[in-house]
Amino acid sequence: MHQFLPIAYFQNRFVPFKDANISIATHALHYGTAAFGGMRGIPDPQNPSQILLFRLDRHCQRLSQSAKFLNYELTAEKIEQIIIDFVKKNKPSTSFYIRPLVYSSGLGIAPRLHKIEKDFFVYGLEMGDYLAADGISCRISSWYRQEDRSFPLRGKISAAYITSALAKTEAVESGFDEAILMNSQGKVCEATGMNIFLVRNGRLITPGFDQDVLEGITRDSVLTIAKSLGIETIERSVDKSELFIADEVFLCGTAAKITPVKQIETFKLSGERPVTQKLRDKLFAITENKDPQYKDWVYSIGI
Ligand SMILES: Cc1ncc(COP(=O)(O)O)c(C=O)c1O
Known part of the structure; x- marks a missing residue:
């Protein structure tokens, strides 16, 4: 059971999370006409009265761009200010996740994006590790990622x-932790909510x-981190068989x-992961604001 943060932003104001409810006739519920973001926050380990949000600006920019597809103008600056106020009101004391969502909030039927009301809400929940930190098993999904033309x-x-x-349910119900999806060309794409390296x-x-x-912010x-560590990076199409023989x-x-x-699938990968470990250590240090080189990636909010 999730532990939700007590205050949500809903219909242009802050309200108790339990009072932020929508009608069963909400358009987005029927047609998926919504877009969301997700960002993590932690109390600063050096000073718990400061909350650290990782790459707040990029998350707000992506959500603002997603809103455009819904025929909804919502600026990144507005999203950012609401999220800052949201954090100040909730004063989280442990690691948490913020879920902002834009959606067609009008009631009624017929899929469309014009002439239908939109709304924006934000809520949060406490969150530790989402997947086992010591490693997971993956299945190649029988479902393929959508393509941009549709x-x-x-x-x-x-x-x-x-x-x-x-894809996730197929993977878990067949004994795996997570799914890797191919794209419509049959090349490696990403997992159910993560990019792949x-x-x-x-x-x-x-x-x-x-x-x-997805244009992942962690990706x-x-x-960026890899380049600064002198690791060569290549963005290109990846064949499925490369996954099985990767280091x-x-x-x-x-x-x-x-x-x-x-x-x-049935291919076991090495437990030696020097590059993954290096990148992981660096990313963790950055999110905890312990790396002066990347201070501008960490937004600090006094509570
Ligand atoms: C489908 C998908 N791919 C990749 C990602 C990773 O993106 P990010 O690093 O911005 O969280 C996510 C998570 O939002 C996702 O849902």
Whole structure:
């Protein structure tokens, strides 16, 4: 059972989480006409009266862009201010996750994006590790990631997550922890809520933006960190068979952070993961504001 933060932002004001409720006739519920974000926050280990949010600006920018696909103008600056106020009101004392969502809030039927009311809400919950930090097993999903010509993959649109949900349940019900989805070209794409990286001969490889991946903020962070550590990075299409012989594979995302993969289908991967470990240590230090080089990635809020 989730532990929700007590205050939510809903219909332009802050209200108790339990009072933030919607009608069964809400348009978004029927047609998936919503888009969301997800970011992590922690109390600063050096000063718990400060809350640290990782790459707040990028998360707000992506949500604002996602809102455009819903025919809704919501600026990144407005989202940012509401999230800052949300954190101040909730004063979280442990690691947590913020879920902002834009959606067609009008009541009624007929799928469309024009002439239908929109709303924006934010709530939060306490969150520790989303996946086992010591490594997970993955199945290659029988479900394929959508393609951009029929779905706006540059947005984080709620309706897309039926595919993630199908893939995750298929994986778990067949004995795996997580699913890796191929794209419509049959190339490696991403997991159900994480981007994917491989290490081969010391080089870090991830499917490029032309492979229908979500523009993950952790993905971007990992690539930037790797370059600064002198690790060669390559964004290109990746074949399924490369996964099975990779030296290291990991998934990354806001919830999953950097999660090593120890098995894909019947292929066991090495337990030696020097590159994953290096990137993980660095990312953790950055999110805890312990790395002066990346201070501008960490937004600090006094509570
Ligand atoms: C489908 C999908 N891919 C990748 C990611 C990773 O993105 P981020 O690092 O911005 O959390 C997510 C998580 O939001 C996701 O839902």
